[in-house]
Amino acid sequence: MxxxxxxxxxxxxxxSILYACESGSRAWGFAxxxxxxDVRFVYTHPLDWYLSVSEKKDTIDIMDGDFDAVGWELRKKLxxxxxxxxxxxxxxFSPITYIEESESIKxxxxxxxxxxxPVACMYHYLSMSKKYEEKLTDKKVKLKSLFYALRTALAGKWILEHNTMPPVVFSKMLSLVKKDEEDEIRNLMAIKSENNESYLHSRNEKIIELITRxxxxxxxxxxxxxGGNPDxxxxxxxxxxxxTK
Incomplete structure (x- = not known):
């Protein structure tokens, strides 16, 4: 479908769509x-679209019920x-792909x-983790906010320890935490998978302290x-x- x-x-x-994937919580593994x-895709126009001095719209946005799709023209993506x-x-690097022109995407x-x-991505993750940490002060919090804060905090930790792009799949970053913290996080993931995004859960001090630390x-x-090394x-x-192919 x-x-x-x-x-x-x-x-x-x-x-022409070269690549389309799932992003957000479904890709991260805690929907x-x-x-x-949240579908994200990369596309190209016929060649004559590029042969113009005029600036043209280089994104496509579609919202149809629970189908939220955003696409970037290849030049903009690059x-x-x-x-x-x-x-x-x-x-x-999403684990869920719908369309993939294998050689080009490789x-x-x-x-x-x-x-x-590493430095640019770290500051992005820092900004996001602080933003969601601010939503964790009440006695009950949205698990969505908790996991967004946790994912971005651990992504930063991954960069510090491995100097590589963090895994998209959240569970692959749980090697960064202690076993008792991992068990607690997996329990919360199970609870989140059974409740809607508006669900409020009692503060989990252990995990919130982990996020802050x-x-x-x-x-x-x-x-x-x-920094990066773009060629x-x-x-x-x-x-x-x-x-041109």
Whole structure:
């Protein structure tokens, strides 16, 4: 059904979809029963679209019930990757893909790994984890906010310890925490999977203290991280090759 929707969208917009994936909580592995399908995709236009001095719309946004789809034209996607934009990076490594032009996306992932900037991504995750940590002060909190804070905090911790892009699948980062913390987190994941996103759960002091501690460490060492190493010639060559084949 999802592939049919994407194919119809491509036909309607007169574009070619190179890649489409699931993002958000379904990709991360802690969706609620009422979580939306957050589809993200990369597309190209026919070549003549690019032969113009005029600026043109380079995104597609579709909201249809629980089908939330956002697409980026390939040139825009590459510009975002060059800046080490975290969502642009994460989408390429989603565990749930609907459309994938294998050879092109294999090279695009390699470009993304070159562009990955530990320091830029760390500051993105720090900003997000602090934003959601602020929502965890009441006696009862949304598990959605708890997991968003936890995921982004652990993503920063992963960068500090491994200097690589954090896994998209949240459970793969649980190697970073103690066994009793992991057990507590997995129990909360099970509860979240059975309750809607509006569900409020009693504060879990152990996990909230973990989040605060990790954020503090991430902030302390963020400035020591390195930048990315985008290869502009490689990026330009990939764009030309993809558009003209």
């Amino acid at each position: 999802m592939i049919d929707k994407l194919n119809n969208l491509a036909k309607d917009k007169k574009v 609620s029963p009422d979580s939306d399908y 510009r975002l990757l060059k800046k080490s934009n975290v969502p642009a990076l994460e989408h390429l 090279e695009l992932r390699a470009i993304a790994e070159d562009c990955f900037s 990790v954020i503090c460490t991430n902030e302390k060492y963020a400035k020591s991280l390195s 502009t010639d490689r990026i330009d060559s990939f764009l030309y090759k993809t558009l």
